Amino acid sequence: MAMIEVERLTKKYRDRVAIDALSFTIGEGKIVGFLGPNGAGKSTTMKILTGFMPATEGKARVAGFDVFEKPLEAKRQIGYLPETPPLYPELTVRGFLHFVAEIKGVPRKQVKSEIDRVAQGTGVTTELDRLNSALSKGYRQRVGIAQALIGNPKLLILDEPTEGLDPRQRNEVLQLIKGLAGQHTVVLSTHILAEVKTICEQVLIIHRGKIVADDTMAAISGGKENGLEEKFISLTAN
Protein backbone atom coordinates (compact mmCIF):
# COMPACT_ATOMS: atom_id res chain seq x y z
CA MET A 1 0.00 0.00 0.00
CA ALA A 2 1.19 3.49 -0.75
CA MET A 3 1.78 5.66 2.29
CA ILE A 4 1.95 8.91 0.36
CA GLU A 5 0.28 9.56 -2.98
CA VAL A 6 0.79 12.94 -4.55
CA GLU A 7 -0.84 13.95 -7.82
CA ARG A 8 0.01 17.10 -9.74
CA LEU A 9 0.57 19.06 -6.55
CA THR A 10 1.16 22.74 -7.21
CA LYS A 11 1.78 25.64 -4.85
CA LYS A 12 2.03 29.24 -5.92
CA TYR A 13 2.99 32.13 -3.68
CA ARG A 14 1.37 34.94 -5.63
CA ASP A 15 3.27 34.74 -8.94
CA ARG A 16 6.13 32.58 -7.77
CA VAL A 17 5.67 28.88 -8.35
CA ALA A 18 7.18 26.98 -5.42
CA ILE A 19 6.26 23.51 -6.57
CA ASP A 20 4.98 22.68 -9.99
CA ALA A 21 2.70 19.69 -10.61
CA LEU A 22 4.59 17.21 -8.41
CA SER A 23 3.51 13.58 -8.66
CA PHE A 24 5.06 10.74 -6.71
CA THR A 25 4.22 7.78 -4.49
CA ILE A 26 6.02 6.48 -1.45
CA GLY A 27 5.49 2.92 -0.30
CA GLU A 28 4.92 1.78 3.25
CA GLY A 29 7.89 1.12 5.53
CA LYS A 30 10.46 2.88 3.32
CA ILE A 31 13.05 5.46 4.28
CA VAL A 32 12.97 8.04 1.55
CA GLY A 33 15.46 10.83 0.99
CA PHE A 34 13.86 14.01 -0.27
CA LEU A 35 16.67 15.99 -1.84
CA GLY A 36 17.11 19.27 -3.57
CA PRO A 37 19.07 22.51 -3.44
CA ASN A 38 17.97 25.19 -0.98
CA GLY A 39 14.72 26.74 -2.12
CA ALA A 40 13.78 23.83 -4.38
CA GLY A 41 10.40 23.35 -2.69
CA LYS A 42 11.18 20.61 -0.17
CA SER A 43 9.77 22.39 2.86
CA THR A 44 6.74 23.57 0.90
CA THR A 45 5.90 20.00 -0.10
CA MET A 46 6.28 18.82 3.48
CA LYS A 47 4.14 21.62 4.83
CA ILE A 48 1.38 20.67 2.41
CA LEU A 49 1.60 16.98 3.27
CA THR A 50 1.36 17.74 6.99
CA GLY A 51 -1.64 20.01 6.50
CA PHE A 52 0.15 23.16 7.63
CA MET A 53 -0.77 24.88 4.38
CA PRO A 54 -2.95 24.00 1.42
CA ALA A 55 -1.84 23.45 -2.15
CA THR A 56 -2.97 25.70 -4.96
CA GLU A 57 -3.84 22.67 -7.08
CA GLY A 58 -3.51 18.92 -7.03
CA LYS A 59 -4.14 16.11 -4.57
CA ALA A 60 -2.22 14.55 -1.73
CA ARG A 61 -3.17 11.46 0.26
CA VAL A 62 -1.53 10.14 3.40
CA ALA A 63 -2.31 6.50 4.28
CA GLY A 64 -5.35 6.82 2.04
CA PHE A 65 -6.69 10.02 3.63
CA ASP A 66 -6.90 13.13 1.50
CA VAL A 67 -5.01 15.86 3.39
CA PHE A 68 -7.48 18.55 2.26
CA GLU A 69 -10.73 16.69 2.69
CA LYS A 70 -9.94 14.64 5.79
CA PRO A 71 -7.24 16.74 7.46
CA LEU A 72 -7.72 15.40 11.00
CA GLU A 73 -7.52 11.74 9.95
CA ALA A 74 -4.49 12.43 7.76
CA LYS A 75 -2.75 14.32 10.58
CA ARG A 76 -3.26 11.42 12.95
CA GLN A 77 -1.05 9.30 10.68
CA ILE A 78 1.82 11.80 10.65
CA GLY A 79 4.63 12.70 12.99
CA TYR A 80 6.28 15.88 11.78
CA LEU A 81 9.53 17.55 12.67
CA PRO A 82 9.60 21.03 11.11
CA GLU A 83 12.83 22.78 10.16
CA THR A 84 12.94 24.42 13.59
CA PRO A 85 12.00 21.95 16.34
CA PRO A 86 8.72 23.33 17.74
CA LEU A 87 9.66 23.30 21.42
CA TYR A 88 8.01 25.56 23.98
CA PRO A 89 11.00 26.96 25.90
CA GLU A 90 8.94 27.42 29.08
CA LEU A 91 8.01 23.75 29.41
CA THR A 92 10.09 20.84 30.63
CA VAL A 93 10.76 18.06 28.15
CA ARG A 94 8.29 15.87 30.04
CA GLY A 95 5.64 18.57 30.17
CA PHE A 96 6.11 19.24 26.49
CA LEU A 97 5.82 15.58 25.47
CA HIS A 98 2.79 15.26 27.73
CA PHE A 99 1.13 18.16 25.93
CA VAL A 100 1.92 16.67 22.52
CA ALA A 101 0.53 13.29 23.63
CA GLU A 102 -2.72 14.95 24.69
CA ILE A 103 -3.29 16.89 21.48
CA LYS A 104 -2.38 13.83 19.45
CA GLY A 105 -5.08 11.91 21.26
CA VAL A 106 -2.94 9.29 23.02
CA PRO A 107 -5.29 7.49 25.48
CA ARG A 108 -4.93 9.02 28.94
CA LYS A 109 -3.68 5.84 30.58
CA GLN A 110 -0.94 5.34 28.03
CA VAL A 111 0.45 8.88 28.08
CA LYS A 112 3.09 8.10 30.70
CA SER A 113 4.38 4.95 29.07
CA GLU A 114 4.31 6.66 25.68
CA ILE A 115 6.54 9.47 26.98
CA ASP A 116 8.96 6.92 28.41
CA ARG A 117 8.95 4.96 25.17
CA VAL A 118 9.81 7.90 22.89
CA ALA A 119 12.27 9.34 25.39
CA GLN A 120 14.09 6.04 25.50
CA GLY A 121 14.02 5.70 21.73
CA THR A 122 15.57 9.12 21.23
CA GLY A 123 17.89 9.02 24.23
CA VAL A 124 16.42 11.96 26.13
CA THR A 125 15.38 10.04 29.26
CA THR A 126 17.99 11.84 31.37
CA GLU A 127 16.77 15.25 30.16
CA LEU A 128 13.06 14.75 30.84
CA ASP A 129 12.95 17.18 33.75
CA ARG A 130 15.01 19.93 32.19
CA LEU A 131 13.46 22.96 30.57
CA ASN A 132 13.39 22.93 26.79
CA SER A 133 15.17 26.28 26.81
CA ALA A 134 18.12 24.73 28.66
CA LEU A 135 18.75 21.98 26.09
CA SER A 136 21.69 21.87 23.73
CA LYS A 137 21.03 21.96 20.01
CA GLY A 138 21.52 18.19 19.70
CA TYR A 139 19.00 17.48 22.43
CA ARG A 140 16.53 19.98 21.01
CA GLN A 141 16.63 18.04 17.77
CA ARG A 142 16.15 14.76 19.62
CA VAL A 143 13.19 16.10 21.56
CA GLY A 144 11.83 17.31 18.22
CA ILE A 145 12.06 13.75 16.90
CA ALA A 146 10.62 12.34 20.14
CA GLN A 147 7.66 14.66 19.71
CA ALA A 148 7.13 13.36 16.16
CA LEU A 149 7.22 9.75 17.40
CA ILE A 150 4.46 10.25 19.97
CA GLY A 151 1.37 8.23 19.20
CA ASN A 152 3.41 5.89 17.00
CA PRO A 153 2.36 7.46 13.68
CA LYS A 154 2.72 5.44 10.51
CA LEU A 155 4.48 8.24 8.67
CA LEU A 156 7.34 10.41 9.89
CA ILE A 157 8.18 13.56 8.01
CA LEU A 158 11.49 15.05 9.08
CA ASP A 159 12.59 18.38 7.65
CA GLU A 160 16.38 18.65 7.84
CA PRO A 161 16.68 16.71 11.10
CA THR A 162 20.48 16.98 11.23
CA GLU A 163 20.74 20.68 10.43
CA GLY A 164 23.18 22.49 12.71
CA LEU A 165 24.41 19.41 14.56
CA ASP A 166 28.05 18.49 15.07
CA PRO A 167 29.34 15.38 13.25
CA ARG A 168 28.84 13.10 16.22
CA GLN A 169 25.29 14.25 16.97
CA ARG A 170 24.57 14.02 13.26
CA ASN A 171 25.66 10.44 13.24
CA GLU A 172 23.60 9.63 16.31
CA VAL A 173 20.46 11.17 14.85
CA LEU A 174 20.97 9.27 11.59
CA GLN A 175 21.35 5.98 13.43
CA LEU A 176 18.22 6.83 15.34
CA ILE A 177 16.29 7.38 12.12
CA LYS A 178 17.72 4.26 10.59
CA GLY A 179 16.42 2.32 13.58
CA LEU A 180 12.91 3.51 12.80
CA ALA A 181 12.80 1.75 9.44
CA GLY A 182 10.24 -0.99 9.16
CA GLN A 183 7.90 0.33 11.85
CA HIS A 184 7.47 3.71 10.20
CA THR A 185 7.67 5.18 6.75
CA VAL A 186 10.21 8.00 6.97
CA VAL A 187 10.50 10.94 4.62
CA LEU A 188 13.70 12.81 5.27
CA SER A 189 14.49 16.12 3.69
CA THR A 190 18.06 17.28 3.50
CA HIS A 191 20.67 18.73 1.21
CA ILE A 192 23.46 16.67 2.69
CA LEU A 193 23.94 13.76 0.33
CA ALA A 194 26.22 11.70 2.55
CA GLU A 195 23.36 11.29 5.01
CA VAL A 196 21.03 10.03 2.35
CA LYS A 197 23.57 7.49 1.20
CA THR A 198 23.84 6.00 4.68
CA ILE A 199 20.19 5.49 5.41
CA CYS A 200 17.80 5.92 2.47
CA GLU A 201 16.39 3.25 0.19
CA GLN A 202 14.53 5.52 -2.17
CA VAL A 203 15.56 8.96 -3.38
CA LEU A 204 13.47 11.82 -4.71
CA ILE A 205 15.31 14.79 -6.14
CA ILE A 206 13.42 18.02 -6.57
CA HIS A 207 14.72 21.05 -8.42
CA ARG A 208 12.92 24.34 -9.01
CA GLY A 209 9.65 22.80 -7.92
CA LYS A 210 9.81 19.77 -10.20
CA ILE A 211 10.76 16.16 -9.59
CA VAL A 212 13.92 15.43 -11.54
CA ALA A 213 14.65 11.96 -10.17
CA ASP A 214 12.60 9.31 -8.37
CA ASP A 215 14.28 5.95 -7.99
CA THR A 216 15.92 3.52 -5.61
CA MET A 217 19.26 4.44 -4.13
CA ALA A 218 21.04 1.72 -6.07
CA ALA A 219 19.61 2.78 -9.42
CA ILE A 220 20.44 6.46 -8.91
CA SER A 221 24.01 5.99 -7.78
CA GLY A 222 24.55 3.32 -10.43
CA GLY A 223 26.68 1.38 -7.98
CA LYS A 224 29.39 4.06 -8.03
CA GLU A 225 30.94 5.49 -4.86
CA ASN A 226 29.95 9.09 -5.58
CA GLY A 227 27.23 8.30 -8.11
CA LEU A 228 24.59 10.18 -6.10
CA GLU A 229 26.68 13.37 -5.94
CA GLU A 230 27.31 13.30 -9.69
CA LYS A 231 23.66 12.68 -10.47
CA PHE A 232 22.55 15.42 -8.05
CA ILE A 233 24.94 17.98 -9.52
CA SER A 234 24.07 17.19 -13.11
CA LEU A 235 20.30 17.21 -12.43
CA THR A 236 20.29 20.47 -10.51
CA ALA A 237 22.85 22.23 -12.72
CA ASN A 238 20.65 24.91 -14.22
Add this chain to the structure above:
Amino acid sequence: MRNIIAIAKKEMTVYLTTPWAWIVFTFVSFVSSFFFVGLLVQFKQAHEDIRLQGGWEQVSPDAQFLRNLTDGVVMPLFSTMLVVLLFVVPFLSARLFAEERRQKTFELLMTSPVTSAEIVLGKYLGGLVIIGATVGVTMVYPLVLAMYGSSFSATTSEKTATLEWVTVLLGFGALVVWGATILSIGTFISSLTESVIVAGLITFAICLVWMVLKIVAPNAEEPWRSVLDHLAFDAQLRNPLRGVLDLKPIVFFSSVIATFLVLTHRSVESRRWV
Protein backbone atom coordinates in the same frame (compact mmCIF):
# COMPACT_ATOMS: atom_id res chain seq x y z
CA MET B 1 -12.97 18.91 24.63
CA ARG B 2 -9.79 17.14 25.73
CA ASN B 3 -7.78 19.13 23.19
CA ILE B 4 -9.23 22.41 24.45
CA ILE B 5 -8.32 21.55 28.03
CA ALA B 6 -4.85 20.36 27.03
CA ILE B 7 -4.17 23.65 25.24
CA ALA B 8 -5.65 25.68 28.10
CA LYS B 9 -3.49 23.81 30.58
CA LYS B 10 -0.40 24.46 28.50
CA GLU B 11 -1.18 28.19 28.38
CA MET B 12 -1.65 28.29 32.14
CA THR B 13 1.63 26.47 32.71
CA VAL B 14 3.44 28.95 30.49
CA TYR B 15 1.87 31.93 32.29
CA LEU B 16 2.72 30.57 35.71
CA THR B 17 6.23 29.29 35.02
CA THR B 18 7.30 32.58 33.47
CA PRO B 19 7.10 36.05 35.02
CA TRP B 20 4.02 37.02 32.94
CA ALA B 21 1.29 36.14 35.43
CA TRP B 22 3.34 37.01 38.50
CA ILE B 23 4.14 40.50 37.23
CA VAL B 24 0.43 41.04 36.73
CA PHE B 25 -0.56 39.67 40.15
CA THR B 26 2.06 41.86 41.83
CA PHE B 27 1.06 44.96 39.91
CA VAL B 28 -2.62 44.43 40.64
CA SER B 29 -2.04 43.82 44.35
CA PHE B 30 0.12 46.91 44.59
CA VAL B 31 -2.24 49.26 42.78
CA SER B 32 -5.41 47.94 44.35
CA SER B 33 -4.04 48.03 47.90
CA PHE B 34 -3.11 51.66 47.30
CA PHE B 35 -6.67 52.47 46.24
CA PHE B 36 -8.18 50.36 49.00
CA VAL B 37 -6.36 52.28 51.72
CA GLY B 38 -7.25 55.57 50.06
CA LEU B 39 -10.92 54.66 49.90
CA LEU B 40 -10.94 53.51 53.52
CA VAL B 41 -9.44 56.81 54.67
CA GLN B 42 -12.03 58.71 52.68
CA PHE B 43 -14.79 56.55 54.12
CA LYS B 44 -13.62 57.11 57.67
CA GLN B 45 -13.26 60.85 57.14
CA ALA B 46 -16.79 61.06 55.77
CA HIS B 47 -18.21 59.25 58.77
CA GLU B 48 -16.39 61.54 61.22
CA ASP B 49 -17.62 64.62 59.36
CA ILE B 50 -21.16 63.33 59.52
CA ARG B 51 -20.98 62.70 63.22
CA LEU B 52 -19.96 66.34 63.68
CA GLN B 53 -22.63 67.67 61.32
CA GLY B 54 -25.32 65.54 62.89
CA GLY B 55 -26.62 62.81 60.64
CA TRP B 56 -26.99 61.65 57.07
CA GLU B 57 -29.96 63.91 56.37
CA GLN B 58 -27.56 66.83 56.00
CA VAL B 59 -25.46 65.10 53.37
CA SER B 60 -25.93 65.70 49.65
CA PRO B 61 -27.35 62.77 47.60
CA ASP B 62 -24.01 62.47 45.77
CA ALA B 63 -22.27 61.39 48.94
CA GLN B 64 -24.95 59.00 50.15
CA PHE B 65 -23.03 56.00 48.77
CA LEU B 66 -20.59 56.44 51.64
CA ARG B 67 -23.17 55.17 54.11
CA ASN B 68 -21.98 51.57 53.99
CA LEU B 69 -18.78 49.69 53.21
CA THR B 70 -20.15 47.88 50.17
CA ASP B 71 -21.12 51.02 48.28
CA GLY B 72 -18.56 53.28 49.89
CA VAL B 73 -15.40 51.19 49.55
CA VAL B 74 -15.75 47.91 47.64
CA MET B 75 -17.66 49.17 44.62
CA PRO B 76 -15.45 52.24 44.03
CA LEU B 77 -12.47 49.90 44.32
CA PHE B 78 -13.95 47.63 41.65
CA SER B 79 -14.55 50.65 39.43
CA THR B 80 -10.87 51.57 39.56
CA MET B 81 -10.05 47.93 38.82
CA LEU B 82 -11.78 48.36 35.46
CA VAL B 83 -9.04 50.77 34.49
CA VAL B 84 -6.31 48.57 35.97
CA LEU B 85 -7.55 45.62 33.90
CA LEU B 86 -7.30 47.80 30.83
CA PHE B 87 -3.55 47.90 31.41
CA VAL B 88 -2.89 44.32 32.44
CA VAL B 89 -5.13 42.25 30.16
CA PRO B 90 -3.44 43.36 26.91
CA PHE B 91 -0.17 42.44 28.60
CA LEU B 92 -1.48 38.91 29.20
CA SER B 93 -3.29 38.41 25.91
CA ALA B 94 -0.49 39.65 23.66
CA ARG B 95 1.57 36.48 23.77
CA LEU B 96 -1.23 33.99 23.11
CA PHE B 97 -0.69 33.65 19.36
CA ALA B 98 2.18 36.04 18.60
CA GLU B 99 4.64 34.13 20.78
CA GLU B 100 3.58 30.86 19.19
CA ARG B 101 4.47 32.20 15.77
CA ARG B 102 7.72 33.77 16.88
CA GLN B 103 8.89 30.49 18.43
CA LYS B 104 7.76 28.48 15.40
CA THR B 105 5.67 26.26 17.65
CA PHE B 106 2.55 27.17 15.71
CA GLU B 107 3.48 24.51 13.16
CA LEU B 108 3.11 21.89 15.85
CA LEU B 109 -0.43 23.00 16.68
CA MET B 110 -1.43 23.36 13.06
CA THR B 111 -0.12 19.93 12.06
CA SER B 112 -1.63 18.14 15.07
CA PRO B 113 -5.08 16.58 14.82
CA VAL B 114 -6.81 19.56 16.47
CA THR B 115 -9.18 22.00 14.82
CA SER B 116 -8.60 25.75 14.67
CA ALA B 117 -11.64 26.26 16.88
CA GLU B 118 -10.10 24.06 19.56
CA ILE B 119 -6.85 26.03 19.38
CA VAL B 120 -8.67 29.35 19.78
CA LEU B 121 -10.95 28.17 22.59
CA GLY B 122 -8.12 26.43 24.43
CA LYS B 123 -5.95 29.52 24.38
CA TYR B 124 -8.82 31.78 25.35
CA LEU B 125 -9.80 29.55 28.24
CA GLY B 126 -6.22 29.39 29.52
CA GLY B 127 -6.02 33.19 29.47
CA LEU B 128 -9.42 33.49 31.11
CA VAL B 129 -8.39 31.41 34.12
CA ILE B 130 -5.38 33.69 34.68
CA ILE B 131 -7.60 36.75 34.40
CA GLY B 132 -10.03 35.24 36.86
CA ALA B 133 -7.11 34.78 39.26
CA THR B 134 -5.99 38.38 38.65
CA VAL B 135 -9.42 39.70 39.54
CA GLY B 136 -9.50 37.23 42.41
CA VAL B 137 -6.55 39.07 43.96
CA THR B 138 -8.83 42.03 44.69
CA MET B 139 -11.31 39.82 46.54
CA VAL B 140 -8.86 39.99 49.45
CA TYR B 141 -10.20 43.44 50.34
CA PRO B 142 -13.86 42.52 50.79
CA LEU B 143 -12.65 39.57 52.87
CA VAL B 144 -10.55 41.86 55.05
CA LEU B 145 -13.54 44.15 55.51
CA ALA B 146 -15.79 41.24 56.41
CA MET B 147 -13.32 40.02 59.01
CA TYR B 148 -12.44 43.30 60.67
CA GLY B 149 -15.19 45.71 59.75
CA SER B 150 -18.47 46.12 61.55
CA SER B 151 -21.74 47.69 60.72
CA PHE B 152 -24.76 48.79 62.71
CA SER B 153 -28.27 49.43 61.63
CA ALA B 154 -28.98 53.18 61.60
CA THR B 155 -32.44 52.78 63.08
CA THR B 156 -32.11 50.04 65.67
CA SER B 157 -28.34 50.17 66.31
CA GLU B 158 -28.18 46.40 65.98
CA LYS B 159 -25.17 44.77 64.40
CA THR B 160 -25.72 43.88 60.75
CA ALA B 161 -23.69 42.10 58.08
CA THR B 162 -20.67 44.17 57.16
CA LEU B 163 -20.96 43.63 53.43
CA GLU B 164 -23.74 42.85 51.01
CA TRP B 165 -22.15 39.82 49.45
CA VAL B 166 -24.56 39.56 46.55
CA THR B 167 -23.57 43.05 45.43
CA VAL B 168 -19.89 42.31 45.94
CA LEU B 169 -20.07 39.09 43.91
CA LEU B 170 -21.98 40.81 41.15
CA GLY B 171 -19.23 43.43 40.98
CA PHE B 172 -16.65 40.67 40.89
CA GLY B 173 -18.52 39.01 38.04
CA ALA B 174 -18.66 42.31 36.17
CA LEU B 175 -14.88 42.65 36.47
CA VAL B 176 -14.30 39.13 35.16
CA VAL B 177 -16.64 39.80 32.22
CA TRP B 178 -14.81 43.03 31.46
CA GLY B 179 -11.47 41.16 31.60
CA ALA B 180 -12.87 38.41 29.38
CA THR B 181 -13.96 41.03 26.84
CA ILE B 182 -10.56 42.69 26.61
CA LEU B 183 -9.01 39.22 26.43
CA SER B 184 -11.11 38.31 23.41
CA ILE B 185 -10.01 41.49 21.62
CA GLY B 186 -6.40 40.86 22.63
CA THR B 187 -6.52 37.27 21.44
CA PHE B 188 -7.70 38.41 18.04
CA ILE B 189 -5.01 41.10 17.74
CA SER B 190 -2.37 38.59 18.85
CA SER B 191 -3.38 36.25 16.05
CA LEU B 192 -2.58 38.97 13.52
CA THR B 193 1.04 39.65 14.34
CA GLU B 194 4.28 37.94 15.21
CA SER B 195 5.32 40.65 17.65
CA VAL B 196 4.14 40.42 21.24
CA ILE B 197 4.80 44.12 21.84
CA VAL B 198 2.82 45.23 18.80
CA ALA B 199 -0.08 42.95 19.81
CA GLY B 200 -0.12 44.36 23.35
CA LEU B 201 0.07 47.99 22.27
CA ILE B 202 -2.66 47.71 19.65
CA THR B 203 -4.99 45.94 22.08
CA PHE B 204 -4.32 48.62 24.65
CA ALA B 205 -4.93 51.38 22.08
CA ILE B 206 -8.26 49.85 21.04
CA CYS B 207 -9.43 49.57 24.63
CA LEU B 208 -8.28 53.10 25.33
CA VAL B 209 -10.36 54.44 22.47
CA TRP B 210 -13.26 52.44 23.86
CA MET B 211 -12.84 54.16 27.21
CA VAL B 212 -12.53 57.60 25.67
CA LEU B 213 -15.91 57.17 23.94
CA LYS B 214 -17.47 58.05 27.24
CA ILE B 215 -15.81 61.46 27.19
CA VAL B 216 -16.54 62.05 23.53
CA ALA B 217 -20.18 60.97 23.69
CA PRO B 218 -21.70 64.04 25.43
CA ASN B 219 -20.14 66.35 22.83
CA ALA B 220 -21.42 64.42 19.83
CA GLU B 221 -24.66 65.17 18.06
CA GLU B 222 -27.66 62.89 17.98
CA PRO B 223 -28.02 60.13 16.88
CA TRP B 224 -24.29 59.57 17.39
CA ARG B 225 -24.50 60.58 20.99
CA SER B 226 -26.83 57.72 21.85
CA VAL B 227 -24.78 55.25 19.86
CA LEU B 228 -21.50 56.27 21.47
CA ASP B 229 -23.04 56.42 24.88
CA HIS B 230 -24.39 52.94 24.45
CA LEU B 231 -21.03 51.59 23.29
CA ALA B 232 -18.92 53.34 25.92
CA PHE B 233 -17.25 50.68 27.99
CA ASP B 234 -18.69 51.52 31.36
CA ALA B 235 -22.18 52.34 30.11
CA GLN B 236 -22.91 48.62 30.26
CA LEU B 237 -21.05 48.11 33.52
CA ARG B 238 -22.64 50.90 35.52
CA ASN B 239 -25.57 48.75 36.62
CA PRO B 240 -23.72 45.59 37.65
CA LEU B 241 -21.24 47.74 39.58
CA ARG B 242 -24.15 49.25 41.48
CA GLY B 243 -25.47 45.85 42.31
CA VAL B 244 -28.17 45.80 39.65
CA LEU B 245 -28.26 42.74 37.44
CA ASP B 246 -30.01 43.02 34.11
CA LEU B 247 -29.82 41.19 30.83
CA LYS B 248 -28.44 44.02 28.71
CA PRO B 249 -24.77 43.90 29.74
CA ILE B 250 -24.74 40.12 29.56
CA VAL B 251 -25.96 40.19 25.98
CA PHE B 252 -23.68 43.09 25.10
CA PHE B 253 -20.46 41.56 26.40
CA SER B 254 -21.13 38.02 25.26
CA SER B 255 -21.73 39.33 21.73
CA VAL B 256 -18.46 41.25 21.80
CA ILE B 257 -16.59 38.17 23.07
CA ALA B 258 -18.24 35.85 20.55
CA THR B 259 -17.52 38.25 17.69
CA PHE B 260 -13.83 38.48 18.49
CA LEU B 261 -13.45 34.74 19.03
CA VAL B 262 -15.03 34.11 15.63
CA LEU B 263 -12.68 36.69 14.10
CA THR B 264 -9.71 34.97 15.77
CA HIS B 265 -10.86 31.66 14.37
CA ARG B 266 -11.07 33.19 10.89
CA SER B 267 -7.62 34.68 11.29
CA VAL B 268 -6.10 31.35 12.39
CA GLU B 269 -7.83 29.54 9.53
CA SER B 270 -6.61 32.11 7.03
CA ARG B 271 -3.04 31.28 8.06
CA ARG B 272 -3.64 27.93 6.50
CA TRP B 273 -4.78 29.49 3.27
CA VAL B 274 -2.06 31.98 2.41
